[in-house]
Amino acid sequence: GQNIDQPTEMTATEGAIVQINCTYQTSGFNGLFWYQQHAGEAPTFLSYNVLDGLEEKGRFSSFLSRSKGYSYLLLKELQMKDSASYLCAVRDPNYQLIWGAGTKLIIKP
Amino acid sequence: DVKVTQSSRYLVKRTGEKVFLECVQDMDHENMFWYRQDPGLGLRLIYFSYDVKMKEKGDIPEGYSVSREKKERFSLILESASTNQTSMYLCASNYHSGSPAGFTDTQYFGPGTRLTVL
Numbered sequence: 001g002q003n004i005d006q007p008t009e010m011t012a013t014e015g016a017i018v019q020i021n022c023t024y025q026t027s028g029f030n031g032l033f034w035y036q037q038h039a040g041e042a043p044t045f046l047s048y049n050v051l052d053g054l055e056e057k058g059r060f061s062s063f064l065s066r067s068k069g070y071s072y073l074l075l076k077e078l079q080m081k082d083s084a085s086y087l088c089a090v091r092d093p094n095y096q097l098i099w100g101a102g103t104k105l106i107i108k109p
Numbered sequence: 110d111v112k113v114t115q116s117s118r119y120l121v122k123r124t125g126e127k128v129f130l131e132c133v134q135d136m137d138h139e140n141m142f143w144y145r146q147d148p149g150l151g152l153r154l155i156y157f158s159y160d161v162k163m164k165e166k167g168d169i170p171e172g173y174s175v176s177r178e179k180k181e182r183f184s185l186i187l188e189s190a191s192t193n194q195t196s197m198y199l200c201a202s203n204y205h206s207g208s209p210a211g212f213t214d215t216q217y218f219g220p221g222t223r224l225t226v227l
Contacts, residue, residue: 004151033215042113042199042218043152087152096167097216099151 002026004100006088011106012078020073020103022088031091034062034073037102038084046086047073075105083107112136113219115200121225128187130222132200139205141183142216143167143175145196152199158183159205190226198222 003025012018024032031050035043049055049064049071061074073086088100116131132141140159144152144167154167156175164175172194176184183202187194201216 008149040221042220044218045215048215089152095214096154096157097152099153101149101151 002090002092002098004088004090004098006086006100006103008101009104009106011108012075014078014080014107014109016078017074017076018078018105020075020086020088020105022071022073022100024069024071024088024090024098024100026069026090026092026098028093029066029090030093030095032062032064032071033089033091033097034060034071035087035089036084037087043087078107080107080109113200113202113217115198115219115222117222118220119223119225121227122187122190123227124191126187126190126226128190128224128226130185130187130198130200130224132183132185132202132219133181134183134200134202134217134219135181136202136204136217137180138202138217139180140203141177142201143173143183143185144199144201145169146199146221147196155185190224192226194224195226196224198224 005023034046037043047062054063059076064071085102087102089097113134142157143155158164158177174186199221200219203214203216
């Protein structure tokens with residue numbers, strides 16, 4: 001079957017660093033996406049990994065290990081506006097996205 | 110900027126009513142999707158369309174139908190609304206993978222419609 005696991009909720013402090021993990025077991029793999037979703041709003045694209053390694057984009061980085069079925073999203077210099085849910089999604093060979101349930105990140109001052 | 114709009118942000122309907130949710134995108138995307146999002150669950154695909162008048166069932170199509178008469182517009186229809194269809198409905202669109210526009214098959218989402226069925 002298809003399974004994507006993320007922690008349900010995480011708490012971090014403003015200015016700190018947080019790592020949100022995502023593990024997946026899918027029948028095929030054609031890339032992994034991270035989306036950010038603020039409460040009551042649409043998901044917005046953050047990052048995409050298809051090869052192993054780290055992709056850096058400003059304060060946000062995403063890592064992928066295909067052999068381990070594992071990805072993480074790293075957020076540095078946390079700001080209050082980073083309080084949101086972070087969704088991990090794996091693209092299958094048919095170019096459809098399989099979504100995790102999301103990780104709610106709470107930032108405390 | 111890509112824009113995906115949905116006809117309503119909030120909707121309250123009664124059991125048995127026919128419900129129409131509309132989605133419009135302005136990026137000339139070939140693909141359009143309807144998802145529902147419920148607490149503790151990932152986004153679940155209801156239907157998608159890769160061209161005008163084409164539709165494909167997603168993971169949970171039961172109780173829903175769709176219509177795509179124009180490229181920019183994708184409608185979700187609840188033929189007879191039930192309380193278990195109370196949810197957040199999200200529309201998304203993207204280009205076909207391999208589009209000459211390059212890596213642009215990121216899905217872009219509308220703001221969502223929170224539907225309550227009483």
